[in-house]
Amino acid sequence: MLDISLQKRQGDFILDLSFRAAGPEVTALFGRSGSGKSSLVRLLAGLDRPDAGHIRLNGATLFDSGAGTDLPAHNRRIGLVFQDSRLLPHYSVRGNLLYGFKRTPESDRFVTLDEVAGLLGLEKLLDRRVGALSGGEKQRVAIGRALLASPRLLLMDEPLAALDGARKAELLDYIARLAAHFRLPILYVSHAPEEILRVAGRMVLIDDGRVLAEGPVEQVMSRADFAAAAGSRTLVTILTAVVEGHDSARQTSRLAWDGRHIDVPRLDLAAGSTVRARIPADHVILSLGPVEGLSVRNQVPGRVLSLTPAGPLMDVAVDVGVPLHAELTPDACRELGLEPGKAVTALIKSAAIDAAEVSLRPDDISAG
């Protein structure tokens, strides 16, 4: 259990945020650059000192301005993986991995070198010098090194920002596995929604040094302020579903949730895999009933939950097991007589759905 309330003024920028993160899971911290994410990470790790507030972790107080408590970084046991791996250049891979391990009391250790090397695929690199490693290898060593210090909380500050696509996917898998395997709370800082969708169950949305929203990833990412922070005007719906099967003739995969299903362009995933699909609200069409003679593949029945003005348009939330957002003109809403409780059919173009596998365990997904 992490309980944070921090204030810090840096020039004109004021960081003032409070949130809690429960349990051994990946919590994502999302915000655009300059929103205060990295400042928060430094404050948590003890590298900078907050002006006021408190940091509590599993009942222990790490910082409390009122009580005058300020545990130095080296006593906090908070692991930190930086964007640039910051390995010790004069140590071998093994030396880097063991640097924190040696400084951790035996009774606090929860993992061994062999275990970490196996988990992160570092066995063959152990005797290399770090200057000769690739970017992905460096980040794996940085993660392993942080783990071997047996942290109570692992902070990851955009750990994949410097890597290419294939390395990213691979490391995301590792990261998701870590939280589950070690029952370790991870705070994953990112400004990439696709990374968060893969690894995080919950997320905190911050902007301009403040917390705008926190909660299950699906809920936070469906908010208008998330769309704004992500640099988009359009709302999205995050649908967590299971791959039911593939239709090779039609080159589609069927995603099922809550007794409903949609077809999406074929995914290269085994049946039974959990995916999160992003459905942009401007690609959802509403009709008063099933429609024939249309190219749109997916017709999902539901009932209108709410209508909210969103700029010149209306955001219509439809209950299809989860709230599905559709963007309509006020005129269209009037013409269809949309009001809460009204039965409608949501038409969703397959090609507009962007689905990716979720790396975290299905039971870590808190909503959907």
Add this chain to the structure above:
Amino acid sequence: MFTLSPLETEALRLSLLVSVTAVAGSLPFGIAIAWLLARARFPGKTLLDGIVHLPLVLPPVAVGYLLLVTMGRHGLIGGWLHDVFGITFAFNWKGAALASAVISFPLLVRAVRLSIEQVDRGVEAAAATLGAGPWAVFFTVTLPLALPGIAAGIILAFARSLSEFGATITFVASIPGETRTLPVALFAVTQSAGGDAEALRLCILSVALALLTLLIADRLANRLERRMKGQPHA
């Protein structure tokens, strides 16, 4: 074959003894002050920086005179050291080492400070999050990564000590077997009639020693540089 006369052997031995002692004695202080100047923020930092650099810009004779006044047997600090600890720097090789140490100190501090400033503070921060306290960070990260600069500082200070003359002769005079290092001996023979041949021999000896020092320095710097960058040995 170039064989050394007893006078030359004596001067060479003294030069090496004085220079090694000067550098070894001032190194811990040099590193501490370089770290303070590179990393710490405190009032009077500019003043400290100025004082450290003073021997670089003052005439060595002035430095020697100041040492005589403060560290001599009847000097403010020298007198106290003599009364309390029985240590004296007056007119002995230890005084010559002290003069060399003071004169070469700015060179040592500058080189070390520059190399400490080059050490990535991000790596130091990473070490702290891995459980290393400030001293552990200093000894396992800052100091090893600053080694190339520290080595450069040592060599520079050593070379400057070897050539030290003005402050030495002012502070501890020219006493054969005690304070007559190579440069002091060279000066002594140039002052005596018919010492030209001897002066030339001492001069050649000085040049050879200086070249050897620079050569070793170059090789050492290369090796350290490679090691600190995490690259395999060539």
